[in-house]
Amino acid sequence: MFAILILPVYILANYYVCMWFMKWLDTICNGRLKIGPRIPINIVYWSLCMGMYIAALIPEGNIRRVFHIVGTYWYGVVIYIILTIAILDLIRVIIRKRKKIPKSETTITRKQFIALGTVVVLVLSGIAIGGGIQARTIYDNSYEIDVDKKCNGVDSLNVVLVADMHMGYSVGVSQIKDMVDKINANHPDVVVLAGDIFDNNYDALEDPEELIRLYKSIDSKYGVYSVYGNHDVSEMIIAGFTFTSDEKPVADPRMDDFLERAGVKNLRDEYVLVNNSFYIYGRPDAQKEGKGIDGRKSPEEVTKGLDKNLPIFVIDHQPRQLQELADAGVDVDFSGHTHDGQIFPLNLTSKLIWENSKGVLKKDNMYNITTSGVGFYGPGVRVGTNAEVVNVKINFK
Numbered sequence: 001m002f003a004i005l006i007l008p009v010y011i012l013a014n015y016y017v018c019m020w021f022m023k024w025l026d027t028i029c030n031g032r033l034k035i036g037p038r039i040p041i042n043i044v045y046w047s048l049c050m051g052m053y054i055a056a057l058i059p060e061g062n063i064r065r066v067f068h069i070v071g072t073y074w075y076g077v078v079i080y081i082i083l084t085i086a087i088l089d090l091i092r093v094i095i096r097k098r099k100k101i102p103k104s105e106t107t108i109t110r111k112q113f114i115a116l117g118t119v120v121v122l123v124l125s126g127i128a129i130g131g132g133i134q135a136r137t138i139y140d141n142s143y144e145i146d147v148d149k150k151c152n153g154v155d156s157l158n159v160v161l162v163a164d165m166h167m168g169y170s171v172g173v174s175q176i177k178d179m180v181d182k183i184n185a186n187h188p189d190v191v192v193l194a195g196d197i198f199d200n201n202y203d204a205l206e207d208p209e210e211l212i213r214l215y216k217s218i219d220s221k222y223g224v225y226s227v228y229g230n231h232d233v234s235e236m237i238i239a240g241f242t243f244t245s246d247e248k249p250v251a252d253p254r255m256d257d258f259l260e261r262a263g264v265k266n267l268r269d270e271y272v273l274v275n276n277s278f279y280i281y282g283r284p285d286a287q288k289e290g291k292g293i294d295g296r297k298s299p300e301e302v303t304k305g306l307d308k309n310l311p312i313f314v315i316d317h318q319p320r321q322l323q324e325l326a327d328a329g330v331d332v333d334f335s336g337h338t339h340d341g342q343i344f345p346l347n348l349t350s351k352l353i354w355e356n357s358k359g360v361l362k363k364d365n366m367y368n369i370t371t372s373g374v375g376f377y378g379p380g381v382r383v384g385t386n387a388e389v390v391n392v393k394i395n396f397k
Contacts, residue, residue: 007053010049013078013082014045014046014049014078014082016082016085016086017078017081017082017085018042018045018046020085020089021045022038022041022042024113024114024117025041027110027113027114027117028114028117047070048070048071048074049071049074049075049078050071051067051068051070051071051072051074052067052068052071052072052075052238053071053238054067054071055067055068055071055169056236056238060203060204064169065169065204065206068169068170068204069169069170069380072169072170072378072379072380073128073132073379073380073381074380075378075379075380076128076131076132076135076343076378076379076380076381076383077124077127077128077131077381079343079379080124080127080128080383081124084120084123084124085120088116088120092107095107127381127383128381130383131343131381131382131383132380132381134381134382134383134385134386134387135376135380135381135382135387136175136387137386137387138175138178138179138182138374138387138388138389139386139387139388139389140182140185140186140388140389140391141371141386141388141389141390141391142186142390142391142392142393143359143360143369143390143391143392143393144392144393144395145332145360145367145369145392145393145394145395146394146395146396146397147311147331147332147367147394147395147396147397148365148397149309149310149311149331149396149397150309150310150396150397151277151278151310151311151396152275152276152277152310153277154275154277154278154396155395155396156393156394156395156396157189157190157278157393157394157396158186158187158188158189158190158391158392158393158394159188159189159190159191159192159313159332159334159391159392159393159394160183160186160188160190160191160192160220160389160390160391160392161192161194161334161336161369161371161389161390161391161392162179162183162191162192162193162194162336162371162373162374162389162390163193163194163195163196163229163317163335163336163337163371163373163374164194164195164196164229164336164337164339164371164372164373164374164375164376164377165179165193165196165197165198165373165374165375166196166198166199166231166373166375166376166377167197167198167199167204167205167206167211167375168198168199168200168201168204168205169199169201169204170199170375170376170380171199171374171375171376172205172206172207173206173207173210173211173214175374175375176211176214176215177214179374179389180214180215180217180218182389183218183220183389184217184218184219186389186391187219188218188219188220188221188391189220189221189222190220190221190222190223190224190225190274190280191218191220191223191224191225192224192225192226192280192313192315192334193224193225193226193227193264193315194226194227194229194315194316194317194334194335194336194337194371195226195227195228195229195230195231195232195285195315195317195318195336195337196229196230196231196232196317196336196337196373196375196377197226197228197229197232197255197259198231198232198251198252198255199231199237199375199377200231200233200234200235200236200237201234201236201237202234202252202254202255202258208254208258211258211262212258212261212262215259215262215263215264216261216262216263218263222274222275223263223265223274224262224263224264224265225264225265225266225267225272225280225282225315226259226264226265226266226267226282226315227266227267227268227282227283227284227285227315227316227317228251228255228266228268228284228285228288228290228317229285229288229317229318229336229337230285230287230288230317230318230337231377232251232255232285232288232290233249233250233251233252233288233290234249234250234251234252234255235249248291249288249290250290250291251290251291266282267280267281267282267315268282268284268290268292268293269282269283269284269289269293269296269297270282271302271306273310277310277311278310278311278312278313279306279307279310279311279312279313280313280314280315281302281303281306281312281313281314281315281330282314282315283296283297283302283314283315283316283317284296285317285318286316286317286318286320287318298324299321299324299325299327299328299330300324300328302314302325302328302330303328303329303330306329308329311331311332311394311396312329312330312331312332313330313331313332313333313334314330314332314333314334315334315335316333316334316335317335317336317337318335318336318337318338319333319335319337319338319354319355319356319368319370322355322356322361322363322366322368323363323364325363325366325368326363326364326365326366327364330366331365331366331367332366332367332368332369332392332394333366333367333368333369334369335356335368335369335370335371336370336371336372336373337370337373338350338353338354338357338358338370338372338373339372339373339376339377339385340357340358340372340373340385340386341357341384341385342372342376342377342378342379342382342383342385343379343381343382343383343384343385344383344384344385345384347384347385354370355368356368356370357370358370358371358372358385369390369392371388371390372385372386372387372388373387373388374387374388374389375387
């Protein structure tokens with residue numbers, strides 16, 4: 001619903017950007033930019049900025065996919081355009097006030113205005129292109145930690161952590177193939193998918209059969225384990241904002257079937273004892289527990305009945321209750337969700353919101369490892385953050 005509430009503000013902000021862009025073009029043309037070229041420029045601009053909303057009104061298909069991809073990409077870019085123009089406009093107002101320049105006069109010359117506009121366009125184009133490439137480039141990351149327990153004949157484990165694939169309109173076969181190739185290159189003993197595997201809409205998947213084949217090709221000694229995140233439910237979504245309803249949001253049954261056919265063990269407030277050596281416990285999402293779960297188990301209930309002499313690993317989509325999990329005897333907690341803020345400056349505020357926005361955090365004898373994710377949601381760019389596959393080497397003492 002929030003996506004609809006901000007629509008008037010979004011339209012006004014884009015009108016403000018379009019106004020200054022047309023003024024810059026008109027200045028370049030020495031005041032002779034006629035109605036003929038203005039019309040197609042406006043059509044292109046408003047098709048870009050309204051693409052997400054247009055897509056929501058179009059039936060499933062390639063046209064909807066194109067509008068969604070273009071719209072979310074523009075949404076990420078226009079954030080920086082609005083901020084830049086607003087800052088420059090504020091500076092213009094301050095200069096006019098301090099120097100007491102009459103309204104009939106301009107604060108800068110025509111040549112200065114054209115030059116400034118050109119610099120802004122070039123810089124923002126660089127951010128747009130770089131941010132789009134960065135969102136679709138997956139990096140390798142690795143950590144090494146020590147767990148002071150025996151693991152029944154296992155000296156160390158290579159656990160590969162990925163999260164936030166957000167498979168749908170924007171993240172498709174090519175990005176998932178890159179992810180799988182990087183997972184296999186790390187020769188994993190265990191692979192952990194820490195939620196937000198899907199992006200709310202199963203019908204948005206580019207090629208479900210090929211995606212299933214890719215997940216099945218993951219070569220993991222002890223298997224692939226997953227939990228659902230807050231986006232692994234069937235809900236309408238625009239610009240990263242979901243539309244709530246009176247009904248409890250649950251996963252599309254086809255999502256469950258996808259994971260089963262892909263050879264992924266999806267854990268729903270339950271554990272598995274792997275090779276009689278270590279536990280993996282999968283927690284439901286803190287916000288959207290999913291079908292058949294009304295209030296997930298507490299950290300104390302998670303470890304109750306488990307042999308705490310063996311390593312206990314927890315998969316929890318959101319890095320929450322870290323101290324409580326540590327107190328309950330968990331050894332490693334694997335998380336995602338944060339995207340490390342995804343775009344600047346949210347990557348700075350994310351560190352204020354989350355105790356561990358990305359990386360390794362030790363809480364007493366427990367490690368929380370949070371990944372910035374493979375895919376993206378909302379704005380179709382990454383600025384100041386990386387998409388990643390994380391290899392965690394766990395040494396046992």
